[in-house]
Amino acid sequence: MRVFNGADELKAAVGEQLGTSDWVTVEQKQIDTFAEATGDHQWIHVDAERAKDGPxxxxxxxxxxxxxxxxxxxAQVYKVENVKMGINYGLNKVRFTSPVPVNSRLRGSFELLEVSEVKDALQVVNKVTVEIEGSERPACVAEWVTRVYV
Structure with a gap:
């Protein structure tokens, strides 16, 4: 875990790889729960029998x-101390470059692309690459924008 002691240390790390998280297993129960929460019940996600014959x-x-x-x-890769809070602000780019089969293990690698000052906060942009264990292609590559309030 990389710990930044405030805004100046975070700004100084722009352009650096911040680290990689532990592996997380995506199980069918989590997929089903996500389908319930979002209303996305497409069979490729929730119908194991039909999906066996799918793509x-x-x-x-x-x-x-x-x-x-x-x-x-x-939360496993880095944190900024001496701040009030952090929030999601959005995404600049997102690509889902490979499907994530049930029971896959994923992890996220973070590269700090940008830190800029906005009203009462720092806007932080990380390039996050979500890897699938054993796969050459990542599951997702995203530019994630957060705000850290100082």
Whole structure:
């Protein structure tokens, strides 16, 4: 875990690889729960029997489920101390470059692209690459924008 002691240390790290999270397993129960929460019940996600004969040979995680794991990964990679709070601000770019089969293990690697000052906060842009264990292609590559209030 990389720890930044305030804004100046975070700004000084722009351009650096911040680290990589631990592996997280995406199980069918999590996929089903995500489907319930979002209303996305497409068979490639929730119908194991039908998905066996589908293009992926089994169910796959929703792309947005993969994306929703970014805070889990981030919490393991770095934190900024001496700040009031942090919030999601948005995404600049997102690509789902490979499906995530059920029971895959994922992890997130972070590269700090930008830190800029905005009203009462720092806007932080990280390039996050979500890897699938054993796969040459990542599941997702995203530019994630957060705000850290100082």
């Amino acid at each position: 992926f040979g089994g169910t796959i995680a929703h792309g947005y489920l993969t994306l929703s794991l970014l805070p889990v990964f981030s």
